[in-house]
Structures are given as C-alpha cells and as structure tokens.
Amino acid sequence: MQISTDVLVIGGGAAGLSLALRLADDYSISLISKGVLKEGSTLYAQGGVAAVLGPDDSLESHITDTLEAGAGLCDEEVVRFTVQHGAENIRWLIDKGLAFTRDDAQPGEYHLTREGGHSHRRVIHATDATGKAIETTLEKEVRRHPNIRLYENHIAVDLITGAKLGRDHNRCLGAYVLDREANRVRVFRAGQTVLASGGASKVYLYTSNPDTSTGDGIAMAWRAGCRVANMEFNQFHPTCLYHPHAKSFLITEAIRGEGGKLKLPDGATFMEQFDSRGELAPRDIVARAIDHEMKRLGADCVYLDISHKPADFIREHFPTVYQRCLEFGYDLTQGPIPVVPAAHYTCGGILTDLHGKTDLDGLYAIGETAFTGLHGANRMASNSLLECLVFAQAASLHIRQQKAENEPDDVIVPDWDESRVTDSDEEVVVTHNWDELRRFMWDYVGIVRSNKRLQRAEHRVQLLLSEIDEYYGNFRVTNDLLELRNLALVAGLIIRSAMSRHESRGLHYNIDYPERNDSHPPHNTILQPTHSDDATSAMALAE
Incomplete structure (x- = not known):
C-alpha cells in the first residue's frame, strides 16, 4: 500500500x-x-x-x-x-x-x-x-x-x-x-x-x-x-567526557562559559598560549589546541576544571552533566574531569x-x-x-x-522491487x-x-x-x-x-x-x- x-x-x-x-x-x-x-x-x-x-x-x-x-x-x-x-x-x-x-x-x-x-x-x-x-x-x-x-x-x-x-x-x-x-x-x-x-x-x-x-x-x-x-x-566539540563507557558524552560549552578551565595532566592551563580569548575561543581553535597538546605530550586526554566555583552553583547550573559525571566516578564540584574532542557537527x-x-x-x-x-x-x-x-x-x-x-x-x-535480491x-x-x-x-x-x-x-x-x-x-x-x-x-x-x-x-x-x-x-x-x-x-x- x-x-x-x-x-x-x-x-x-x-x-x-x-x-x-x-x-x-x-x-x-x-x-x-x-x-x-x-x-x-x-x-x-x-x-x-x-x-x-x-x-x-x-x-x-x-x-x-x-x-x-x-x-x-x-x-x-x-x-x-x-x-x-x-x-x-x-x-x-x-x-x-x-x-x-x-x-x-x-x-x-x-x-x-x-x-x-x-x-x-x-x-x-x-x-x-x-x-x-x-x-x-x-x-x-x-x-x-x-x-x-x-x-x-x-x-x-x-x-x-x-x-x-x-x-x-x-x-x-x-x-x-x-x-x-x-x-x-x-x-x-x-x-x-x-x-x-x-x-x-x-x-x-x-x-x-x-x-x-x-x-x-x-x-x-x-x-x-x-x-x-x-x-x-566538520566541527569537533572540544570537550567530551573521556571514559571507556561514556560513549563520548558531551560536556557543555557553557561550563567554559561560566569559568571552567582546560588543564594539562600536571594541572597547568594552556589555552592562553593559543588564543587571547582562552577557553572562550571558537570551537575550532579550542579543539586544535587540545589535539596539539595531547599529541605533544602523548596524553590520552586533557582536563576541564570548574571546581573553583561554589558546589551549589555547579549543581544548579549543570545538573545533567553533574549527575552523568558522578555515574562515571567524577565529581565536578571536587576536581577536574578528563575530556577529549569528538566529531560534533556537520x-x-x-x-x-x-x-x-x-x-x-x-x-x-x-x-x-x-x-x-x-x-x-x-x-x-x-x-x-x-x-x-x-x-x-x-x-x-x-x-x-x-x-x-x-x-x-x-x-x-x-513499488519497491525485491524480485532479484536475497537475504x-x-x-x-x-x-x-x-x-x-x-x-x-x-x-x-x-x-x-x-x-x-x-x-x-x-x-x-x-x-x-x-x-x-x-x-x-x-x-x-x-x-x-x-x-x-x-x-x-x-x-x-x-x-x-x-x-x-x-x-x-x-x-x-x-x-x-x-x-x-x-x-x-x-x-x-x-x-x-x-x-x-x-x-x-x-x-x-x-x-
């Protein structure tokens, strides 16, 4: 029909x-x-x-x-x-x-x-x-x-x-x-x-x-x-949660908009070396900076840290991300979380x-x-x-x-013809x-x-x-x-x-x-x- x-x-x-x-x-x-x-x-x-x-x-x-x-x-x-x-x-x-x-x-x-x-x-x-x-x-x-x-x-x-x-x-x-x-x-x-x-x-x-x-x-x-x-x-989102079972769970850019900092494994910040806007630079710049640092260090990921903000502020503004990260053992209010870029938008x-x-x-x-x-x-x-x-x-x-x-x-x-094909x-x-x-x-x-x-x-x-x-x-x-x-x-x-x-x-x-x-x-x-x-x-x- x-x-x-x-x-x-x-x-x-x-x-x-x-x-x-x-x-x-x-x-x-x-x-x-x-x-x-x-x-x-x-x-x-x-x-x-x-x-x-x-x-x-x-x-x-x-x-x-x-x-x-x-x-x-x-x-x-x-x-x-x-x-x-x-x-x-x-x-x-x-x-x-x-x-x-x-x-x-x-x-x-x-x-x-x-x-x-x-x-x-x-x-x-x-x-x-x-x-x-x-x-x-x-x-x-x-x-x-x-x-x-x-x-x-x-x-x-x-x-x-x-x-x-x-x-x-x-x-x-x-x-x-x-x-x-x-x-x-x-x-x-x-x-x-x-x-x-x-x-x-x-x-x-x-x-x-x-x-x-x-x-x-x-x-x-x-x-x-x-x-x-x-x-x-093809846009690569700079920050997706790095975890073997997270399936590249996206960490909203709003965390960086509210003061979140990207850090290397030793805790040093790095975005200021790539753009004067730091973490608020456009996504292509941030993603390439992360990719560069990961390759330079041979690191599996970098880290995103907003734990310097009040815990109530984090839980109120980012309830979904906060809860999802907890499921994988990371507390946004207590310290940085591991992140990597992932393909995001065509x-x-x-x-x-x-x-x-x-x-x-x-x-x-x-x-x-x-x-x-x-x-x-x-x-x-x-x-x-x-x-x-x-x-x-x-x-x-x-x-x-x-x-x-x-x-x-x-x-x-x-109608669709399947007369000449098989399973x-x-x-x-x-x-x-x-x-x-x-x-x-x-x-x-x-x-x-x-x-x-x-x-x-x-x-x-x-x-x-x-x-x-x-x-x-x-x-x-x-x-x-x-x-x-x-x-x-x-x-x-x-x-x-x-x-x-x-x-x-x-x-x-x-x-x-x-x-x-x-x-x-x-x-x-x-x-x-x-x-x-x-x-x-x-x-x-x-x-």
Missing part, C-alpha cells in the same frame, strides 16, 4: 518537528523517524539557543560574532536573516510551553549564558538540557495533532524523482522508506518533501552524536542530483536558499542536513538550534505558497566496512589533515563504495546497510571537498597548507553531481 501526504518530513528533531507543527493545521503531514521520535541529536543538545534577548546585546553584535567565527565564509545575508528571526522563534517555543531557565538575580527574566565566540550573554537555555526540553515539548504537540501521522522506526531509502521515473519534469515525488519493524519498503508520495535528517558525524570513530547521525539526507539529495557545499568543515550539507529550497523542485532541506551559509567555516556555539527553528519557519512559509499536493494521478510510482548471509561485511570507514576517517580526515592522509582516505573510500554498491545490488536492504551506504558516500564527499581546499580555514586544517589564503576572495566548496557510475563523482565549483 502506498501512502499519500501533502508534506513528507524526514527527521524528528527540532527542525522537522517545528516545520510539521507550523504546517499541520492546513496540510496532512507524514513524519518519519529512524528510531523512536526523540532519538536524534536535538535530544542531546545541552547548551541552548543563541538569540538577541538581553538589553545590552544587539543584532549587529550577534551578526558580527557569527561572521568572525565563520572565518570569512558566512553568507552575511543569511546570518542577518537568521539573527533577525531569533527572538520570535524563542517566543514561539515559549508559547508552546517550553520552560527556559529563569534568572534568580533578575526576577521575571530568563537566564542567559555565554559560550565560545559570543561577545555577550545571549544563549537562552533550560538548565543544561535545552535540546531535551525542546524535543519533548515539540514531541508532545506533534503526537496530539490530528493532521500529523508519525512513522517511527522507519528509515528513508531514497528519494523518488521525476527523472528516475522517466518524466520530462524532474521534481521530488516522495521517498521509498524502509519500515524497520515489518522489514518492508513502502512508497510515501508527497507534494513537498522536507529533509530534516541531521548531520553525518557518525562518519568518525569518536563522536558526541547518537547512532542516527549517518548523513542520510545529504546522501539521498546527492543521489537525486542536488549540490552539496562545504563538506570539509557545517556543510545540501545547498539551499533562504527558504530551505534545494536544487530539486518539491524538495527542502532544513537543520544540520542543510548548507544555508549561516555557519561558514565554523559554527558558533548554539547557532545550530537557532538555524533549525528559523529555517523550519522559512520553509513552512514557502511551502504555503506552493501547491502542497501530490502529483496528478497519472504519475505511476512503482544477506554475510552481515559481517557491513560490520567490517562500517568499522574501517569510521577509523580511517578519524585518522586521516580528522582535526588535522595532510595531502597524503587525504589521498589514503580517498583510495580507501573508493574501494568501500565499490564493495557496498555490489552488496546493495544483490541483497535486501537493512537499516545497517542503508546507513553504511550513506556514510560511505558522505565520507567521499568530505574527502573530495577537503582535497580541493588548498588552505587552512576554520574547521579545515591541512599541515601542507597551514596558512589561511586571503589573497583571493574566500570561496565555498560546492560539489555538483555528474553522470557517472561512481557514487561520489562530482565537479567542484568555487563560489
């Missing part, structure tokens, strides 16, 4: 839920989530949402800070658009019932914290679990809305396009989607399709992201003919305009899966949830201007390739890169893509196979983008090109799909 809907939303985080709620009163919405609805990156976002809310702050200051953090690659029009719509989206969340933390020193006001790259306190938060508060608040609204149909434990396989069906007019018609519980692929037909599927940080061995962050939206859009941009800029993605519209008619991309031009070469802390909210609003307004309905009935979308008897191939991919990406395409490392990575990813393509063509699809296929493709795009940038800028640092090249106007790395059997074949375009 094929499912028809006005709007298909792929992804259940802040971006997807916000857009669904903004359209649901007037359109039928089908929202698919790879796991249970809340199991995405939004749930784990700790810090907050950056917006101009304080009397001493200004739009111009937020814009300037974002442009500086982006290392010359932010689109100023996009930055201004996003910042200008920040406060109204915070009010929208508050109207939905989200309880942001109040300021005890100023009754009736919200508490604003400061994070790396910000010149003012402008990060509104719900203690240290803002993402969880946003996700659960919006989830509650979505679950009770009569026009939203939820499909949890579903993973999109590929987009359905007019070109793939041999039609003259190429537009997105929906998606093939694997029902993970029933183990069958279903057709979702849609007038408008929205990719809100998050980033691709699981391409790295160590990441703060949940297992769902496998670049699915980016890979599907690429296969459908959409351009991607700035895939070389700054590149599917190229879109100010409405979230992609190159393909009927297809939008919002949130981390999209490249809007907001982040440039480095995302400033807490601008990500802001982007989710603002572009969900923008896309919803643009969709309202379109005909959010299915194509005419004469468009025949064939796999070699799942070990998927597991092995998954491990190999994430390890060589960490070793060769991580915080610090070189031409030789990138060449090695490119050679390995092409071999993997060839193996995966053969495997995909012969066996029934599974969740693990789909994620591996998408991750390998995205890895190839990251490598291709990194190889084309002959400088070090923002999150991309190449020891063979250690300086930032300002002799020409800075450019985005835009990859254009070409007609080739190679899944990552692309033409690099400078913009």
Whole structure:
C-alpha cells in the first residue's frame, strides 16, 4: 500500500518537528523517524539557543560574532536573516510551553549564558538540557495533532524523482522508506518533501552524536542530483567526557562559559598560549589546541576544571552533566574531569536558499542536513538550534505558497522491487566496512589533515563504495546497510571537498597548507553531481 501526504518530513528533531507543527493545521503531514521520535541529536543538545534577548546585546553584535567565527565564509545575508528571526522563534517555543531557565538575580527574566565566540550573554537555555526540553515539548504537540501521522522506526531509502521515473519534469515525488519493524519498503508520495535528517558525524570513530547521525539526507539529495557545499568543515566539540563507557558524552560549552578551565595532566592551563580569548575561543581553535597538546605530550586526554566555583552553583547550573559525571566516578564540584574532542557537527550539507529550497523542485532541506551559509567555516556555539527553528519557519512559509499536493494521478510510482535480491548471509561485511570507514576517517580526515592522509582516505573510500554498491545490488536492504551506504558516500564527499581546499580555514586544517589564503576572495566548496557510475563523482565549483 502506498501512502499519500501533502508534506513528507524526514527527521524528528527540532527542525522537522517545528516545520510539521507550523504546517499541520492546513496540510496532512507524514513524519518519519529512524528510531523512536526523540532519538536524534536535538535530544542531546545541552547548551541552548543563541538569540538577541538581553538589553545590552544587539543584532549587529550577534551578526558580527557569527561572521568572525565563520572565518570569512558566512553568507552575511543569511546570518542577518537568521539573527533577525531569533527572538520570535524563542517566543514561539515559549508559547508552546517550553520552560527556559529563569534568572534568580533578575526576577521575571530568563537566564542567559555565554559560550565560545559570543561577545555577550545571549544563549537562552533550560538548565543544561535545552535540546531535551525542546524535543519533548515539540514531541508532545506533534503526537496530539490530528493532521500529523508519525512513522517511527522507519528509515528513508531514497528519494523518488521525476527523472528516475522517466518524466520530462524532474521534481521530488516522495521517498521509498524502509519500515524497520515489518522489514518492508513502502512508497510515501508527497507534494513537498522536507529533509530534516541531521548531520553525518557518525562518519568518525569518536563522536558526541547518537547512532542516527549517518548523513542520510545529504546522501539521498546527492543521489537525486542536488549540490552539496562545504563538506570539509566538520566541527569537533572540544570537550567530551573521556571514559571507556561514556560513549563520548558531551560536556557543555557553557561550563567554559561560566569559568571552567582546560588543564594539562600536571594541572597547568594552556589555552592562553593559543588564543587571547582562552577557553572562550571558537570551537575550532579550542579543539586544535587540545589535539596539539595531547599529541605533544602523548596524553590520552586533557582536563576541564570548574571546581573553583561554589558546589551549589555547579549543581544548579549543570545538573545533567553533574549527575552523568558522578555515574562515571567524577565529581565536578571536587576536581577536574578528563575530556577529549569528538566529531560534533556537520557545517556543510545540501545547498539551499533562504527558504530551505534545494536544487530539486518539491524538495527542502532544513537543520544540520542543510548548507544555508549561516555557519561558514565554523559554527558558533548554539547557532545550530537557532538555524533549525528559523529555517523550519522559512520553509513552512514557502511551502504555503506552493501547491502542497501530490502529483496528478497519472504519475505511476512503482513499488519497491525485491524480485532479484536475497537475504544477506554475510552481515559481517557491513560490520567490517562500517568499522574501517569510521577509523580511517578519524585518522586521516580528522582535526588535522595532510595531502597524503587525504589521498589514503580517498583510495580507501573508493574501494568501500565499490564493495557496498555490489552488496546493495544483490541483497535486501537493512537499516545497517542503508546507513553504511550513506556514510560511505558522505565520507567521499568530505574527502573530495577537503582535497580541493588548498588552505587552512576554520574547521579545515591541512599541515601542507597551514596558512589561511586571503589573497583571493574566500570561496565555498560546492560539489555538483555528474553522470557517472561512481557514487561520489562530482565537479567542484568555487563560489
């Protein structure tokens, strides 16, 4: 049975839920989530949402800070658009019932914290679990809305396009989607399709992201003919808890914003040697400084110390982190905790305009899966949830201007064909390739890169893509196979983008090109799909 809907939303985080709620009163919405609805990156976002809310702050200051953090690659029009719509989206969340933390020193006001790259306190938060508060608040609204149909434990396989069906007019018609519980692929037909599927940080061995962050939206859009941009800029969060069982539990940047110090194993501080802003420097600088010191000393980690603050202050402001650290034997109030960088945020993605519209008619991309031009070469802390909210609003307004309905009935979308495939008897191939991919990406395409490392990575990813393509063509699809296929493709795009940038800028640092090249106007790395059997074949375009 094929499912028809006005709007298909792929992804259940802040971006997807916000857009669904903004359209649901007037359109039928089908929202698919790879796991249970809340199991995405939004749930784990700790810090907050950056917006101009304080009397001493200004739009111009937020814009300037974002442009500086982006290392010359932010689109100023996009930055201004996003910042200008920040406060109204915070009010929208508050109207939905989200309880942001109040300021005890100023009754009736919200508490604003400061994070790396910000010149003012402008990060509104719900203690240290803002993402969880946003996700659960919006989830509650979505679950009770009569026009939203939820499909949890579903993973999109590929987009359905007019070109793939041999039609003259190429537009997105929906998606093939694997029902993970029933183990069958279903057709979702849609007038408008929205990719809100998050980033691709699981391409790295160590990441703060949940297992769902496998670049699915980016890979599907690429296969459908959409351009991607700035895939070389992968943000590594400087401070994740270093513990064999913590799975890179993120330690919020707000701890450094409230005075936390990074220290070496002997207790010495070091950030002042790398940047005058110390611990409040942008994330790329802090992550590279930690990486440098760990390699220089042969250390497994560095340490983050906020124990000089009153114990009650720490427990009140960071209850989630405090409790989680206790579970692993560390008391924030008593001494430093071990931390390491981990892959955290994909700054590149599917190229879109100010409405979230992609190159393909009927297809939008919002949130981390999209490249809007907001982040440039480095995302400033807490601008990500802001982007989710603002572009969900923008896309919803643009969709309202379109005909959010299915194509005419004469468009025949064939069901998924499994007549020539069998069940796999070699799942070990998927597991092995998954491990190999994430390890060589960490070793060769991580915080610090070189031409030789990138060449090695490119050679390995092409071999993997060839193996995966053969495997995909012969066996029934599974969740693990789909994620591996998408991750390998995205890895190839990251490598291709990194190889084309002959400088070090923002999150991309190449020891063979250690300086930032300002002799020409800075450019985005835009990859254009070409007609080739190679899944990552692309033409690099400078913009």
